Every structure is written in structure tokens, then in C-alpha cells.
């Protein structure tokens with residue numbers, strides 16, 4: 001029933017919502033501050049579970065996988081997430097230590113994506129992360145397996161959708177130890 005499915009999908013609204021003001025001429029010089037500002041706006045707007053992200057990794061053959069995860073921290077060291085080293089993502093990160101991470105915050109019509117190499121946090125941080133989980137969540141994993149990683153960003157893109165489809169993207173790219181930001185309308 002391809003036709004019916006296509007019709008069903010076509011009938012579902014997409015890119016609904018109302019964008020907050022986005023002054024592309026007044027961007028901060030680095031992306032972490034802007035991400036945290038957007039997160040605060042998402043929280044104030046009642047976006048549900050704004051710390052949920054899609055994390056994409058690739059296997060040894062270059063084939064990607066993506067899954068939802070909880071964002072654990074964001075600072076100048078990167079975007080932190082945690083899982084088991086023995087998981088599919090853990091195995092993929094051991095052969096290809098790089099990832100992309102994406103959020104979609106509705107009804108703000110905002111998406112952010114972050115990409116770069118992935119580094120494992122010092123062991124103590126993984127232990128602390130595990131200890132902060134519920135007893136049931138702690139009991140479900142082997143403590144030695146639980147791992148905190150960070151995506152160390154070399155490209156961060158802030159996408160602001162618009163009802164008139166004049167979407168705006170602010171793209172931060174590393175240039176040595178500094179960030180270069182450019183704004184595109186598409």
C-alpha cells in the first residue's frame with residue numbers, strides 16, 4: 001500500500017510551531033554558550049525531554065547506526081553521553097571514535113547537530129555517572145562496562161526553521177583553536 005502510506009505520511013503536519021527570535025547578526029563566538037541558551041529557551045517553552053539526542057556512529061565498514069540517548073553534560077570539553085562499552089555503539093566507537101549528535105526541539109522549530117571525534121572520559125567520571133543513575137539502572141549494567149564519552153565538536157550547526165520555509169543555519173567550524181561562524185539561509 002505504498003500510495004496509501006505516502007498519502008498518510010503526506011497528511012501529517014511537519015515543521016509546525018513558532019520560532020523564537022533568532023538574531024543571526026548577534027551570535028556568540030563559540031557554540032557551547034549558544035547551545036546552552038537554546039536549551040534554556042527549550043526548557044522555558046516546555047519542550048518535552050530536551051536532553052534527548054540522536055547519536056550516530058559508524059561501524060568498521062563505514063555503515064552508520066543511530067539511536068536515542070540522554071545528554072549528560074555540555075561544556076568546553078564537548079557533549080557528554082553514557083552507555084556500555086560492550087554495546088553496539090561502544091564497539092563502533094572503539095573502531096571509529098567519531099560521532100554526530102542531533103536534537104530536535106519542537107514547537108520551536110529548532111535543531112542542533114554536533115560532530116567530531118569522540119573521547120572516553122576519565123574512569124572516575126564514568127563511575128560518577130553510573131552512581132547518579134537510579135538503583136535499578138545501576139543494577140542493570142556491569143559497573144566496569146559503563147562509560148562516559150564526549151563528542152569533541154569540530155562542527156556545530158544551529159538550525160532555525162521558519163513557517164515561510166526561509167530557514168536559517170548558523171554553522172560553527174573550528175579553525176585551529178578558534179571558531180569560525182557563518183550564517184546561511186535556505
Ligand SMILES: Cc1cc2nc3c(=O)[nH]c(=O)nc-3n(C[C@H](O)[C@H](O)[C@H](O)COP(=O)(O)O)c2cc1C
Nearest residue numbers: 052065066067068069070082083084087088089090
Ligand atoms: C529517550 C531515550 C533515551 C535513551 N538514553 C540512553 C542512554 O542514555 N544510554 C544508553 O545506553 N541507552 C539509551 N537509550 C537506549 C538506546 O537508544 C539504545 O537502544 C541502546 O543504547 C542500544 O544502542 P546500540 O545497540 O546502538 O549500542 C535511550 C533510548 C531512548 C528512547
